[in-house]
Amino acid sequence: MKIQDILSIFRVLAPEENQSSWDNSGVQIVGETVETDSVAVALEPTPATLERCLNWGAGVVITHHPLSMKPKALNRESMYMDVVRRVLKKGAWLYSAHTSLDTRPGGPAFWLGDDLGLKDRKLLEVEKGYTPIEVSFYSEDPVSREAADIWANNDGIHSVSQSRTGEVRLVCDEAHWNEVANKIEFSLGKRPLFYIRSLTAPRDEVGFGEVGRLPEPMSWDAFVAMLDDRIQRDVLMISGPQPTTVASVAYCGGSGAGLIETAARSGADVFITGDMKYHPAVETPICVIDAGHFSLEEEMMRRFADELAGELTDVNVRFFEGEDPFRVHVKK
Structure with missing residues (x-):
């Protein structure tokens, strides 16, 4: 399949016009390959991940995180330089679906809301509106x-x-x-x-995270047990006032600590996200569950790979698992 046709499908499933102003979604490295029958999907464009993708034969690698937010000079050894060297050597293409994928309505970034069966779902933060x-x-x-x-x-x-x-x-x-x-x-x-x-209406909105109601209120213990079944992480970090009953849930994949106040104003009993820091944890007015940046977005890209496979019927699509950069040490 022609590379440009593959990129067109990427842009339909992760519209570049919806990305945040600070982001760098889209083509990261232009390759020499014109056609390919293999597309690799991964969360992070690390040298180790790219090596596995390219050795498999991928003509295009699509990752969630960009190679960089801003252009960099190729004047010193670095992870950036290592990736560029590997990709160019194979003549492959590297593409990022970052906030362009995060904000797609009904897209894989909202998988947790699907799995929890949330009802009356609303965006937590509107990024852009279109009429x-x-x-x-x-x-x-x-x-x-x-x-x-x-x-x-x-x-x-x-x-x-x-x-x-x-x-x-x-x-x-x-x-x-x-x-x-x-x-x-x-x-x-x-x-x-x-x-x-x-026109002034109707207005379509795109943005980050969601808030919604559980099908039925749950006890705290039952809710956490349900999360354990859905989130692939050994440790959940919990801060803020713990509710007795959970009826409304807000979540934002990746790094969402900046939306704590928004989640609290939405009426959510719990906010699930990643990358919590000390002071926001101390000051949060709402119960926050840090499920990990990696675990939430790794599952998103796994599901995105399945979606791509359904669209690219003439191409082999393979998801390459990443590795959480954080490791847990249990004191004996």
């Missing part, structure tokens, strides 16, 4: 049902209609407009003059 556009143009001839169906069946189309005066109106997500415009031009044999205006 559709209304497009109108005039057609002297009635638009055929076949043509209207082709336009309406395009991703991002909300409605298609035509008035008796010949005015055609479409409500469309802005990100999909160029593709729709090309189909209209093809159907009519010419490109009409489009009148476009932004």
